[in-house]
Amino acid sequence: MSTPPLISIVDDDGSVRAAINNLLKSRGYIVHTFVSAEEFLRSPHLNGTSCVIADVQMSIMSGLDLLTHMRAQGYNAPFIFITAFPDDRVHARALSAGAICFLAKPFAGQHLIRCLDTALDQRRGGTSA
């Protein structure tokens, strides 16, 4: 097995951030967590990230803004959105912006793993393709 994929989690809620980190680590992923979009964008892991799991509602820069920003910068890491405000409008915008999944909190761990697998496959395929 090659180097495991790097997953970045961006959520301003500490417990959610810690829980996702915990879940993914238990599944053998390498995970980096960020309190805000800005912190993530400044981090050295921006480039090596295989998938971004981001909260939609964050102060200053929202998850959607982060996606838009990264695409604009040429980063094409897949995005999984999680939100406590499952809004259809936001859902639609997220998907159209290229998000793999849009998960409403609370979500099932398996659901997140599936989305993550999809995202990583897509990326692998993408990169291999």
Add this chain to the structure above:
Amino acid sequence: MTLTSLYLHSHFAATAFGYLEMILVFSLMGSLIASAMLFILPFAALAYFFAPPTFNLNDPQDLPVVVAFLVASIVGTHLIGKVRREREVALEAAAGLRRSEAELRDREKQWREIFEHNPVMQFMVNATGMVLNVNTFGATQLGYAPSELVGHSVLKVFLEEDRPFVRERVGLCIETVGQSHTWEIQKIRKDGSVLWVRENAKAMQWAEDKLVVLIACEDITERKRTETALRRSEAHLAQAQELSRTGSFGWNVATGEVHWSKETFRIFQYDSSTKPIPQLVVDRTHPEDRAAVRETIERALQNEEDFEHEYRLLMPDGSVKHLHALARAIRTASGDIEFVGAVTDITTAKQAEQQLRRSEAYLAEAQHLSHTGSWSWDVDRLEFVYRSAEIDRLFGFDPEQAVSIETIRSRIHPDDLPRLQEVPRQAIKDKGGHFEYDFRILLPDGAIRRIHSVAHAVVGSDGNVSELIGTHMDVTEQHAARERLEGALAALRESEQRFRDYAETASDWLWETGPDHRVILLSEHTSTAGILATEVVGLLRWEIARDVEAEPEKWRQHRATLDARLPFRDFIYSTVTQMESPIYVRTSGKPFFDAAGNFLGYRGVSTDITATIRADQAERELRKAQAELAHVTRVTTLGELTTSIAHEISQPLAAIVTNGEACLGWLGRETPDLSEARCSVEWIIEDGIRASEVIRRIRALAKKGEIEMVPVDINDIVKEVIALVTRELVSHQVSLRTELTPALPMILGDRVQLQQVITNLVMNGIEAMQTVRDRPRELVIRSSQDDMGRVHLAVTDCGVGITEDDADRVFNPFFTTKSSGLGMGLSICRSIVEAHGGSLSIAREQEPGATFQFALPLHKEVVS
């Protein structure tokens, strides 16, 4: 014959006869010598003129002729001489007679004049007293013309009362003719005025056996007056001597003659018949003073000078007299030295002096004791004539040391000095007067002495004020006492007024119940409450009350208290007035006992508290309504917050689920990682608690319940609110800044209601910034404490702000700028804050945006 002889030619004869003729002629001339000469001359002449002597004595013829001639001539001459002499005598006698007649007339006239103008009044009266004559002087002196007196009784010029005396005197004169009598009597002038005369009278025989009385009167009025004055002044002198206890004396040293006045005798206690000699003085002199007296007198004698001394007398009865003697040395006409002097009994004065000295001492002592000093101020010389020792003490000076006016002035409180200086000015202006004033003395140690001064102005003979005499009294103590008293009085008045107010406004009435708890007595105040004493007396309290059945427990406890004979306070029950309207009565009472300790009943006070109860009820209802409204609003807010709440709940739920799956993941590994699994479970528990906390908060907000006033920290409440609204802030992209002052004092409040207020303000702020695009949306929550110690909370937004018109209406119920919402938010907030004893206000100092703030009193204030 000659011519005949010539004719006859007998020449000789003629010549002889010629000669004879001539001799005879010349003999008429009188003088013998002249006659003799003339005798010779005819011969010579004849011989010359006629012829040489024709005869010759030798001629015998001629001899007879010659002899004849000679004889004839001698006889002729002698006869002629004799005739002539006789005639001369006769002529002389006639002239003398004539002369003496004129002289007599003259003399009579003179006498008359003398009589008339003799400055002695002359009266001539007959035995009956009728005036026969009076001289002009006499009549004039009495203001009459002589004619007015002559022919009238002399008595008319005498005083009525003197007339018998005059009659008697005239009679006496008549009886003793030739003897003169003298008397002094008063006479009346025609004008009624009186003069004193000394009359000298004598009766004499007048023509035809008539007796007349001649009276000469001399005006002695002046003498009488002088005499009277003299007598008076002598009397005065004697009296003065007696009064002044001053005797006079004279002592001619050379003659040894000594004169003492009556008073001198009295002073020395010698009989006035005693012949005064200097030894008498020595005898009486006090043995201790004798030497000194002797020395003084001897020195005066030796130097012939004035002397003055004081000495004592030892009187026969053993008493002591103090004398002051003063004498002047006078040289008499005969060149002797005479001492004339005065001796004064100064015993009284001495005693008075001693008494004065004693009373001065007493005065000084009294002044010292009463802290009163006296003084005298010379207004012309601007200095103190006199200052008592106590004055110095009052001013804090040593009475022994002289002090200047400036020093005195420096001790007077500067604020009082002008007033003090005004006093003499006013006195001079008013030309007298009485003054009372107060001033303060600044003592060197900084203490203040309060002085009450009383002064009066002394007016001199010129009518101007010459002196101010006064007293200074230390009233510091009195002043302090008065202040205390005034303070006490003011307090008393206040409390009196307070109790009067209470009494006038109180609806309290007094009652007394007997040992059986039945009402014995009720004060009149009950009538104001609508209860008639007559209807209540004799009843039990639970017979009067109308809530015994409704509240049996309350009455059971009350009766137990009464049975235990314990005092009770603020027992409230309801009853009805005589008009059957319900009233609430609050009553307090305490048992009373007789001296033996036997229970006699209760005494107490009752008050009609219907109004208070009603007000309380109204307030309770109001509070209830408010609480309900607040609840409704909260629920509405909760509705508004649903999304936020969902977020708050879903976050921990998401974490729980994720962690649960992670736990399974750790356990499902080939080698289960138990440590991670455990960690995952712990997080699950934490998040579960977090979720339930959110639910608890929401429950609290949704809870419809009683207001619970407890001590709270406003910062804690703010933090709870933030937890609720965080998502709301995030979703509206509002950044929150908190400036919370740490360690604020606790306030008394209902946690939920205060949360509601702050939440409301935050939500309003978020909403106000919704349209803001051009600037960061920032909400600031500040907590602080103001100068008055109240806790402040302010929520500031930078939104659209509030217009001036809206600012006035924003707290009104149903005011809203929102499309949704009841518009009750701020209105409820204000009533909640006010129910907490605080105030909610809007501040629009900053632009843009608005600040809503409230201030709440501290915990302890609320408690009190």
